Amino acid sequence: MKSPSEIVNTMMNSDAFSKWLGINLIQINRGICVLNCKVTEEMLNGFKIAHGGITYSIADSCLAFASNSHGYQCVSIETSISHVKKVMSGDELTASSREISRSRKIGIYEISVHNQKEELVASFKGTVFISENLW
Amino acid sequence: MKSPSEIVNTMMNSDAFSKWLGINLIQINRGICVLNCKVTEEMLNGFKIAHGGITYSIADSCLAFASNSHGYQCVSIETSISHVKKVMSGDELTASSREISRSRKIGIYEISVHNQKEELVASFKGTVFISENLW
Amino acid sequence: MKSPSEIVNTMMNSDAFSKWLGINLIQINRGICVLNCKVTEEMLNGFKIAHGGITYSIADSCLAFASNSHGYQCVSIETSISHVKKVMSGDELTASSREISRSRKIGIYEISVHNQKEELVASFKGTVFISENLW
């Protein structure tokens, strides 16, 4: 079975949108992932704050890497996010996963996204379906 | 009170991320919004399908425009999305809103995202807090 | 394969909590279910309105019957509910399902709960895992 690093390198390799977001992998282990990225002017909406889709995207990538790192291919079924603090240009976002539950078929993860002041900016919950396909 | 078109033009104007996504406004009325965009190579992940954040972003923009179009400024509180069909490069996505409920303080919207074959690709639900600030 | 009525009769038979709730089956078809029940004093919380768990319970039963009626046993993975109007003693609640999406493994349903004045009291969304076990 491939290691978490091998799996995530395969996933990130040729991942055009993660490159556009500037996502960096900080930590990866079975079920555990930490990512960061820096918010740029291109990620802002008309209010000059980050579009909700930016924070969602980094959290969704964190979910994908954390859930796939066990070695089986996973597909996201349902995700929810609460945006609790505004994100500005120049902010550095860190997304970190917590595995709430994992059975043979279903995994549930909480992803917390903090800014550079260690303030929570969003709380994300994701449910994945675990296939029988190995990486 | 400003018209829905005036409000959404103000919101879209200088919205850098919506421009990057290539979002076009198809219809806007009080509580009703239809948007579309075309999926490009830059929006794909390592599996050569659209990153979940792309579909979320167009749905979240649709929520913002539909909920703000009544004239009061709204803030997203909680959103959830189920991705039900893969989205490929070249697909044309259309997001359309349905106002499930709207009280003085809270609005709830369903946003459906379809592809060019009129297949559902994602189902999104969003809850907004309605402030007392007029546009 | 068993009919939707046969499946739901099997499910409701010896379902002690649905009996306590006083749930009546109004309509059942593949993916479609309508239920009702009457709110009693025992279902109220300290504010003399129905406990959120009552509305959730009727919606969750509606999800179970709608999703299982296709003939394969389904298990709820994730459910969410927004309570949008107070429910009082004596109110008659009707829960009705809409099948948003159904693939081989995953079904997504919206359940709307209305009172006797046809006012929406809650909007519920449920995701189920579809097993290979026939009823």
Place this chain on the structure above:
Amino acid sequence: MKSPSEIVNTMMNSDAFSKWLGINLIQINRGICVLNCKVTEEMLNGFKIAHGGITYSIADSCLAFASNSHGYQCVSIETSISHVKKVMSGDELTASSREISRSRKIGIYEISVHNQKEELVASFKGTVFISENLW
């Protein structure tokens, strides 16, 4: 301002459904609540496992007590629950809250429900609107 205990006693007093559920208050502080209850035969569905509404109800009560304990009246806006393990007759369920975020208007809570073997049976997330009305 009333103490958390005074507020929750007021809420539980004459709460008919919580009495039917047999809910006991184990701990209460500003934003923190622990409850338990024992699953009875009347709470089972046709599969002889606890109806999803039972676990939801204890979690929803825990949300209500945790969020109101700060002294301002709160109303639930949106709640979601994932049922991750079957609950049987005789099981003892414990619901405990974690305050994810609390601003002036919006509070977000995670409620974890465990059985007597300290196994997670459900993960619940709730968002409340904080009114200006003191208890």
